[in-house]
Structure formats: structure tokens, C-alpha cells
Amino acid sequence: MSDAVLRVKDLQTQFETRSGVLKAVDGVSFEVARGRILGLVGESGSGKSVTGYSILGLVEPPGRIAGGEVLLNGKDLTRLRGESMRQIRGAQIAMVFQDPMMTLNPVLKIGTQMVAAVRAHDNVSRKAARARSRDALAKVGIPSPEERLDAYPHQLSGGMRQRVAIAIALLHSPAVIIADEPTTALDVSIQGQILAEVRRLADETGTAFVWVTHDLAVVSSLADDICVMYAGRVVETGPAADVIAAPRHPYTAGLLASVPSEHAPGTKLPQVPGSTPSLANLPPGCAFAPRCAKAGPACTTTPPVQHFENGRTALCHYPIEPVSCQPLSLTSTTYRSAS
Amino acid sequence: MSSSPALPLPAETGWTRLSHFWSDFRQSPVAVLALIVVVAVVLMAFLAPFVAPQDPYNQEALDLFDARLEPGEVGSGGYVHWLGTDAAGRDIFSAILYGLRTSLIVGVMASTLALVLGTTVGLVAAYYGGRIEALIMRIIDLQLSLPAILLALVLVALLGQGLMQLVAALVAAQYAYFARTTHGAASAERRKDYIEAALSTPLPARYVLFRHLLPNALPPLIVVATVQVANSIALEATLSFLGLGLPITQPSLGSLISNGFQFLLSGRYWISIYPGIALMLTVVAINLVGDQVRNVLNPRRSR
Amino acid sequence: MIGFLIQRILHALMVVIAMSIIVFLGVYAIGNPIDVMIDPASDQALREALIRRYGLDRPLFEQYFVFMNNMLHGDLGESFIYRLPVLNLIWSRFPATLELALTAMLIATGLGIPLGLWAGYKPESLSAKAIMAFSVLGFSVPSFWVGLLLIMTFAVELGWLPSGGRGPTTQVLGMNLSITSLAGWSYIILPAFNLALFKLGLLIRLTRAGTVEVMGSDYVRFARAQGLSEGKVVGLHVLKNISIPIVTVFGLELGSTLAFAVVTETVFNWPGMGKLIIDSITVLDRPVMVAYLILVVFLFVMINLIVDLVYGQLDPRIRVKAAS
Numbered sequence: 001m002s003d004a005v006l007r008v009k010d011l012q013t014q015f016e017t018r019s020g021v022l023k024a025v026d027g028v029s030f031e032v033a034r035g036r037i038l039g040l041v042g043e044s045g046s047g048k049s050v051t052g053y054s055i056l057g058l059v060e061p062p063g064r065i066a067g068g069e070v071l072l073n074g075k076d077l078t079r080l081r082g083e084s085m086r087q088i089r090g091a092q093i094a095m096v097f098q099d100p101m102m103t104l105n106p107v108l109k110i111g112t113q114m115v116a117a118v119r120a121h122d123n124v125s126r127k128a129a130r131a132r133s134r135d136a137l138a139k140v141g142i143p144s145p146e147e148r149l150d151a152y153p154h155q156l157s158g159g160m161r162q163r164v165a166i167a168i169a170l171l172h173s174p175a176v177i178i179a180d181e182p183t184t185a186l187d188v189s190i191q192g193q194i195l196a197e198v199r200r201l202a203d204e205t206g207t208a209f210v211w212v213t214h215d216l217a218v219v220s221s222l223a224d225d226i227c228v229m230y231a232g233r234v235v236e237t238g239p240a241a242d243v244i245a246a247p248r249h250p251y252t253a254g255l256l257a258s259v260p261s262e263h264a265p266g267t268k269l270p271q272v273p274g275s276t277p278s279l280a281n282l283p284p285g286c287a288f289a290p291r292c293a294k295a296g297p298a299c300t301t302t303p304p305v306q307h308f309e310n311g312r313t314a315l316c317h318y319p320i321e322p323v324s325c326q327p328l329s330l331t332s333t334t335y336r337s338a339s
Numbered sequence: 340m341s342s343s344p345a346l347p348l349p350a351e352t353g354w355t356r357l358s359h360f361w362s363d364f365r366q367s368p369v370a371v372l373a374l375i376v377v378v379a380v381v382l383m384a385f386l387a388p389f390v391a392p393q394d395p396y397n398q399e400a401l402d403l404f405d406a407r408l409e410p411g412e413v414g415s416g417g418y419v420h421w422l423g424t425d426a427a428g429r430d431i432f433s434a435i436l437y438g439l440r441t442s443l444i445v446g447v448m449a450s451t452l453a454l455v456l457g458t459t460v461g462l463v464a465a466y467y468g469g470r471i472e473a474l475i476m477r478i479i480d481l482q483l484s485l486p487a488i489l490l491a492l493v494l495v496a497l498l499g500q501g502l503m504q505l506v507a508a509l510v511a512a513q514y515a516y517f518a519r520t521t522h523g524a525a526s527a528e529r530r531k532d533y534i535e536a537a538l539s540t541p542l543p544a545r546y547v548l549f550r551h552l553l554p555n556a557l558p559p560l561i562v563v564a565t566v567q568v569a570n571s572i573a574l575e576a577t578l579s580f581l582g583l584g585l586p587i588t589q590p591s592l593g594s595l596i597s598n599g600f601q602f603l604l605s606g607r608y609w610i611s612i613y614p615g616i617a618l619m620l621t622v623v624a625i626n627l628v629g630d631q632v633r634n635v636l637n638p639r640r641s642r
Numbered sequence: 643m644i645g646f647l648i649q650r651i652l653h654a655l656m657v658v659i660a661m662s663i664i665v666f667l668g669v670y671a672i673g674n675p676i677d678v679m680i681d682p683a684s685d686q687a688l689r690e691a692l693i694r695r696y697g698l699d700r701p702l703f704e705q706y707f708v709f710m711n712n713m714l715h716g717d718l719g720e721s722f723i724y725r726l727p728v729l730n731l732i733w734s735r736f737p738a739t740l741e742l743a744l745t746a747m748l749i750a751t752g753l754g755i756p757l758g759l760w761a762g763y764k765p766e767s768l769s770a771k772a773i774m775a776f777s778v779l780g781f782s783v784p785s786f787w788v789g790l791l792l793i794m795t796f797a798v799e800l801g802w803l804p805s806g807g808r809g810p811t812t813q814v815l816g817m818n819l820s821i822t823s824l825a826g827w828s829y830i831i832l833p834a835f836n837l838a839l840f841k842l843g844l845l846i847r848l849t850r851a852g853t854v855e856v857m858g859s860d861y862v863r864f865a866r867a868q869g870l871s872e873g874k875v876v877g878l879h880v881l882k883n884i885s886i887p888i889v890t891v892f893g894l895e896l897g898s899t900l901a902f903a904v905v906t907e908t909v910f911n912w913p914g915m916g917k918l919i920i921d922s923i924t925v926l927d928r929p930v931m932v933a934y935l936i937l938v939v940f941l942f943v944m945i946n947l948i949v950d951l952v953y954g955q956l957d958p959r960i961r962v963k964a965a966s
Binding site: 056058086087088089090091094095097099102103104105106107108112113116117120121165168171 | 859860861863864865866867868869870871874878879882883886
Binding site: 369481485486488489492493495569573576577580581582583593596600603604606608611612615618619622623625626627630 | 781783794
């Protein structure tokens with residue numbers, strides 16, 4: 001995609017621990033275009049959250065970015081330090097975290113926190129900043145925004161708090177928003193509202209989203225493109241509908257097969273055998289090989305990136321051949337744009 | 340707790356935990372040095388009768404002729420008083436060794452008793468819960484809000500002077516710390532399901548208390564115990580300095596310092612300063628060791 | 643908010659009453675109550691007069707009420723040694739201790755919080771480690787020993803500052819204070835610093851621990867993700883969150899400072915309440931001891947109450963929890 005707003009190339013983030021150097025992010029690459037939503041999918045420990053932090057330069061010691069590039073509209077964020085990175089954060093690229101009760105400061109009023117966020121990048125008066133905050137709250141669908149500004153986080157419901165977090169992310173109309181499992185802590189019905197809201201924002205404002213999650217149902221209903229991660233590596237990418245209908249990587253196939261809604265009640269859920277490897281003890285070659293039903297002799301060497309139609313890729317020696325069958329739909333609603 | 344991304348790491352066994360503890364402890368050269376100092380002090384104090392050239396409590400061995408000698412001078416006993424003598428002719432070096440011994444014994448004794456008392460109270464409170472727990476913890480909280488020295492002062496005032504009274508005062512001033520620590524750890528554990536399960540069996544309550552609740556309280560207790568030994572020693576020294584601690588027949592470092600106070604202004608610094616240095620080294624060293632133990636045992640430390 | 647206030651005040655009152663009963667019983671249980679209130683050396687006629695006045699021939703709980711009644715009217719008995727009403731005696735010494743304690747707290751917070759913030763902000767740096775080492779010294783070395791060293795260094799060796807006593811005083815708001823003059827400051831600075839040292843060490847460690855914990859929290863990460871400058875992150879987000887434990891400790895330590903003043907006043911010959919109590923313990927001037935105890939307890943409870951209220955103001959979650 002030549003009009004990619006965010007382009008991550010071969011990103012490497014490592015943690016130095018007593019057990020050795022852990023490669024939490026090992027050569028991750030993906031792209032997001034204007035107004036598109038990329039679903040970054042994986043289990044816990046796959047490195048998806050660390051990828052998000054790395055993009056924003058929020059990785060703290062003993063972790064560090066060891067290599068690769070993060071290009072935001074062509075500018076490499078990994079080369080920026082201190083003040084220059086601070087100016088980008090919140091203004092051109094923003095992040096929403098998982099648990100808004102922890103991410104909003106519990107002893108400060110909502111208004112105080114939002115005004116501070118506005119004035120971090122724009123030298124405006126408190127009054128003007130407050131007005132902007134009020135508008136941002138209204139934009140994400142929060143009723144009586146003026147009152148909410150004077151409330152404390154614990155006085156709002158979980159869904160409201162997350163909307164506040166999204167509003168804060170939107171304050172400076174960033175080009176990209178990275179959302180790290182923002183609906184995991186919420187009710188399914190609230191989750192639906194927020195997903196609809198996000199889709200609307202992407203369409204109306206052209207903001208690109210990187211939606212980090214482990215929930216395939218969310219991804220299938222929201223994301224335009226999907227990027228599957230395992231043990232710090234990207235194992236499959238492509239348009240969401242295509243990947244879900246016909247996965248190429250055995251891990252993706254295993255994930256999709258274990259989604260409960262796909263099976264009749266009472267039947268046994270298929271699982272991917274084994275468990276996620278410890279990052280300190282990765283097998284040589286393909287990290288998924290020990291659990292893979294299709295593993296072969298070549299899997300002890302690093303698998304190549306296989307390219308397929310529609311820009312799809314898979315990191316595998318023995319990718320799954322396409323089978324013509326009905327496209328799967330994991331949820332009844334779809335928030336995807338019609339492209 | 341912050342939600343940093345999970346990194347799957349290999350599990351640890353009991354033995355590796357112990358060796359990890361030591362290697363973590365070793366990370367701070369200061370703490371290791373402090374540990375060496377503590378061991379040296381304890382050894383010297385207990386070997387006092389063999390190491391010290393003079394028994395400062397033995398009236399016969401003293402000679403007023405030797406009073407207020409400067410450090411390095413030779414006394415009537417024929418040996419060098421490396422740290423000088425005090426107003427009664429006592430060799431400061433010997434007095435320090437014996438004084439250290441008294442201070443250490445009182446400090447450790449008081450802390451141990453406080454530990455036993457406080458741990459029992461804390462465990463009982465955590466185990467029974469409800470009204471009993473609320474009442475006990477209220478009393479503990481109240482006691483904790485009063486500074487140790489005040490409590491000790493009051494008790495010494497009421498009970499009079501003497502070794503046992505002093506120890507009682509020190510114990511009363513300190514047991515609350517142990518009680519609170521134990522209660523905190525034990526009550527957190529108490530709420531867990533496996534305790535409920537254990538209690539529903541015919542196992543005696545004692546068993547549950549000691550086998551399950553107590554081990555969880557141990558790490559923070561160890562830290563508190565180390566610090567409290569240092570505090571006991573310091574508190575006893577303070578009381579003795581004020582004239583309210585041990586009687587004259589059992590001088591501790593505090594009373595040594597107090598005796599020498601009047602000579603400070605006339606330039607005979609050694610009578611107060613050297614015992615003071617000994618006291619300071621001991622207390623600081625114990626605190627440093629306790630500090631590092633706390634750092635190592637802190638469960639929130641990143642590995 | 644009102645409910646919270648009333649609840650706390652009632653609680654405080656209960657504690658004061660409970661403590662007064664305990665003190666009363668303690669004193670009476672330990673010694674001969676007659677000896678507590680009346681100098682054993684006074685003659686028979688005086689003894690009988692005082693026995694009747696204090697109701698010491700009445701049953702115990704009646705005595706307690708007489709005692710409380712007298713106390714509320716300001717009559718706490720008469721000192722054996724000074725032959726003055728105890729309350730007047732203690733009150734005359736109070737300003738000296740108060741200004742010493744307040745100056746010490748000022749030094750402790752003024753130095754302790756910034757140092758602790760710095761140590762918590764960059765905990766691995768050399769300066770942070772030096773600060774922590776200093777703080778260990780601050781609270782582990784017995785304060786009377788530090789006082790001695792201070793006197794040795796500044797008064798004896800260098801001769802810059804006086805070695806004891808209090809400076810010239812002026813009347814301020816009905817109390818005699820010495821900090822109003824420069825000469826007065828030269829007398830107070832050493833003992834105040836000595837008194838402050840313990841609290842300084844404590845405050846540094848507390849601030850550092852609070853800062854380290856808050857710096858690792860999600861909302862600090864979120865604030866950074868918003869592009870807030872480091873100064874704003876610390877000044878707005880961190881400061882408010884660590885202020886809660888600090889205020890609690892400040893309040894509690896204020897009381898403890900007043901108590902610790904006992905040692906400092908002895909070392910520096912500072913004519914305050916602390917020195918009074920030490921002297922009375924050594925000479926067994928019991929009315930003074932009893933009165934001091936009760937006053938100290940009362941002071942503590944008041945301070946705790948105020949701290950509780952300020953706490954509720956700082957952390958809005960507490961108000962909700964207490965009201966429910």
C-alpha cells in the first residue's frame with residue numbers, strides 16, 4: 001500500500017532478563033492505510049501489546065527496541081528521542097489502553113486530565129481546552145459532557161470510561177490510534193456500541209486504527225485487515241474477510257476452529273494442542289512447529305514469508321491450500337467498510 | 340498493578356529460590372559489607388570476655404589513676420588503652436565490647452519476644468476474623484500511632500528501672516509492628532479457598548494457623564524483624580542515654596555515651612564518640628541488611 | 643461529606659475517652675493513687691485537705707468522674723517539685739516544643755519530598771542511590787548520637803553555633819517564640835535539624851516508594867502516551883497520587899515529632915515539654931506525668947482526626963467508601 005499511514009518494518013523489541021534476552025517482538029512488519037482498521041491478533045504473550053508500546057516508544061527498561069523501523073507518514077519514529085517523540089505522541093499517533101479504570105488517574109477529575117492532554121500540544125487557554133474536551137466527549141457519544149468533565153473516573157461506568165479514553169485519543173485528530181484490547185474489560189453489549197462508534201470514526205475522520213486483541217469475533221466484525229502474531233512473529237496477514245474465510249497458516253486455522261460460536265452447543269471444542277512456548281525456550285525454526293499438525297522436516301529452519309493473492313502473506317513452510325467453501329462469518333453483525 | 344505484557348518464563352523450584360535469594364542479595368555490595376560488619380560485631384560482642392583487655396564492670400580492676408587517659412596511652416595495667424579511658428578509669432574499648440554485648444542481648448531478646456507476641460496476636464486476629472479481628476486490629480492501630488519512644492517512656496516511668504522492665508517496655512513498644520505485618524499477610528491468605536477447605540476438615544485450628552497462614556507471613560516478618568532488632572538497640576540506647584534505661588551496674592552503649600557527654604565540651608571526645616561510633620555502625624549495618632532483604636523479597640520487583 | 647465528618651469526630655471522641663480511662667486505671671492500678679496526686683512529703687493536714695478535694699476516699703469510678711471534671715476545668719493537679727498547677731507548667735513550656743517541632747517538620751518536608759521525588763523518578767541513578775543511603779543513616783542512627791555529633795562539629799570544633807539552650811524570645815499571639823530573631827534562629831537550627839533527620843529519612847523513602855509505584859502505573863503510561871511533558875506528568879499526575887500517603891505520614895509523624903522532641907531537648911538543653919517530662923520521670927513528679935500523658939493522647943487523636951479529614955479531601959474514593 002503506497003498510501004500507508006503507518007508502516008512497521010521488521011520491528012525488533014527485546015527484554016534483557018535473568019533467563020536471557022527475550023525477543024518479544026521478532027521481525028514484525030505490517031501496514032495500515034488511512035481510514036482502515038488493522039486487527040492485530042494473538043494470544044497473551046504473542047507480543048502484540050509490546051508491538052503497540054514499541055510503536056509509541058513507550059517500552060521501558062529492561063526492554064528496548066533493538067531494530068527495525070516504524071514509519072509514520074514516512075518519518076521513522078524509532079530514530080526520535082525525547083522531545084521530538086513527545087510531540088508526536090498524543091498528537092499524530094495516540095493509544096487507548098485496556099482497562100480505563102487504571103489508565104485514567106483516579107484522583108483527578110476527567111476535565112483536569114483532558115485539559116492537560118489538550119494543552120500538552122496546543123498552547124490554548126484552559127477555557128478553550130475545556131471547550132475542546134467537551135466537544136470530544138460529545139463526539140464519542142457521551143451524554144451531558146459538561147457534567148462529565150467534573151466527574152471522577154470511578155463515578156462513570158466502564159463503557160463510559162473507555163469512551164473518555166477514546167475521546168482523549170481523538171483530541172488532536174491523530175493519524176493513527178492504537179487500541180490495546182480496549183473492549184476486553186467491557187460487557188458484550190457495550191463492546192458492540194464502542195465498535196460501532198470506532199467504525200464510524202474511522203469512516204468519517206479517516207483515522208487509521210490498529211486494534212490489538214485476542215478476540216477473533218471482534219476482529220472479524222470490525223477489522224478490514226488482519227495480522228496474526230505468534231511468539232513475537234507475524235504468522236499471517238491479509239484482508240480480514242479472506243483470512244477468516246480461508247486461513248493459510250495452521251495456527252490461524254486452529255484459532256478459528258476453536259471459536260465457540262462456530263460449533264453446535266454441546267459438541268467438544270477443538271483446541272490447538274500444547275501451549276504457548278516460553279520466549280526463553282523457543283524451538284529452532286518455526287515457533288509453532290511443536291504444536292502443528294502439518295509440521296514437516298523443513299520446520300526446524302526459519303520459515304519463509306509466502307506471498308499470496310490480495311497481498312496476503314503467511315510465515316510457513318507448508319501453508320494451507322485454498323479450499324473452495326462457504327465463507328465463514330463469526331458474528332452476525334459486521335462493522336467492516338464495504339471496500 | 341500495571342498491566343505490562345506477559346512474558347512466559349520458566350518456573351522456579353525451592354532450591355533455586357534460595358540460591359536466587361543469595362545471588363539477588365549479593366547484588367548490593369553495600370549490603371554484603373553491612374552483613375560482614377554485623378557478623379563481626381556479633382562475634383566481638385560475644386567473645387568480649389576473651390578479647391577485652393579489661394572487665395569494666397569489675398570494680399577491682401579499675402584504678403582511678405587511669406581516669407580520662409587519652410587514646411593510645413598506657414595505663415596502670417600495663418596495656419595500651421587504644422580508645423582511652425573514662426572518668427572512672429574504664430578502658431573504653433572493653434566498655435564498648437561489653438556494652439555492645441548488653442545492647443545486642445537486650446535488642447535481640449526484646450525483638451524476639453515482640454515477634455512471638457505480635458505474630459501470635461496477628462495470626463489470631465486473622466484466623467478468627469469478625470469482631471475479634473476488628474477489636475484486636477483497632478488496638479494495634481492505636482498503639483502503632485503512638486511513637487515507640489513515648490510508649491517506652493511511659494512504661495519505664497510506671498514500672499521503674501531494671502533489665503526486665505526495660506525489655507518489657509521495648510516489647511510493648513514493638514509487638515504491634517509484628518502483629519500488623521502478620522495480620523496483613525495472614526488475612527490475605529485467610530480469604531483464599533484452600534483455607535476454607537482446610538478448615539472444614541477435622542484438622543485442628545492450630546495446624547491451619549501454623550502450616551498455612553504463618554509461612555505466608557514469613558517474608559515480610561523477616562524484614563520487619565531485622566529492622567526491629569536495630570530499632571530495639573537504638574531505642575534501648577536512647578533510653579539509657581536519658582538515664583531511664585539499664586541501671587549503672589549494667590552499662591550499655593547508651594549510658595556510656597551519656598556519661599561522656601559532659602566531657603564533650605572540654606575536648607575529651609573519646610568517652611562519648613567511640614561508643615557512639617560502635618552503636619552507629621551496628622544499627623546502620625543491621626538496617627542496611629534489612630533493606631536489601633526487603634528489596635529482594637519484594638514480590639513486585641521486575642525480574 | 644458531613645456524614646464522614648461526624649463519623650470521624652465521634653470516633654475520635656470515643657478514643658479520647660477510652661484512653662483517659664486506660665491512663666487513669668493504669669496510674670491508679672500501679673501505684674497508690676494518693677501518692678500520685680499528693681506529695682508524700684506534705685504534712686498530714688494538707689494531705690487530708692487534698693484527699694477531700696480530689697475525692698480520693700471515694701469509690702473508683704466516682705474518682706474518675708471527679709478527675710475528668712477537674713480536668714475539663716483545667717485543674718490537673720499540682721506539681722510536687724515546682725508547686726505550680728501542672729497545666730500552667732506544661733503550657734508555659736509548650737511554645738518552645740511547638741516551634742521546635744514545626745521547624746523540624748518544615749525542614750523534613752521541604753527537603754524530604756523533593757529528594758524523594760528525585761530518587762523515585764530516576765531510581766537507578768547514582769544520585770538516587772546516594773539519597774537513599776543518606777536516608778538510611780537518617781533514621782537508623784539514634785538521634786541523640788547525631789545531636790552529639792552536630793554539637794561536636796558546629797559548636798565545639800567550628801564554633802559557628804551555640805551548643806545548647808534557646809534564643810531570645812518575643813511575644814507572638816500570647817506565646818513566647820524565639821524564631822522571630824536571627825539570634826533565635828542560631829539556637830534553633832541545630833536541634834531542629836537533629837529532630838528533622840529521622841523524619842527526613844522516612845519522608846525520603848516514603849516519597850520515593852510512592853513515586854516508584856506511581857511511575858509504573860498505567861495512568862502514568864497513558865499520560866505519556868498523550869504526549870504530556872515529563873514535568874507535567876510528575877507535577878500533575880504523580881504528585882497528587884503520592885500526596886495521600888505523605889499527608890498521612892506527615893500527620894502521624896507530627897505527633898511523633900512532638901514525642902521525639904524529648905530526646906533532642908535533652909541533648910540541646912532546650913527548655914520544652916519534653917525536657918520537663920524526662921525530669922519529672924526521674925524525680926517521680928507524678929501529676930506532671932499523668933497530665934502529660936493525657937495531653938499527648940489528646941493531641942494525637944486531634945492530629946489523627948485532621949489527617950483523616952484531609953485524606954478524605956485528597957482522595958475522593960475514600961468519601962464514597964465511608965459514606966456507604
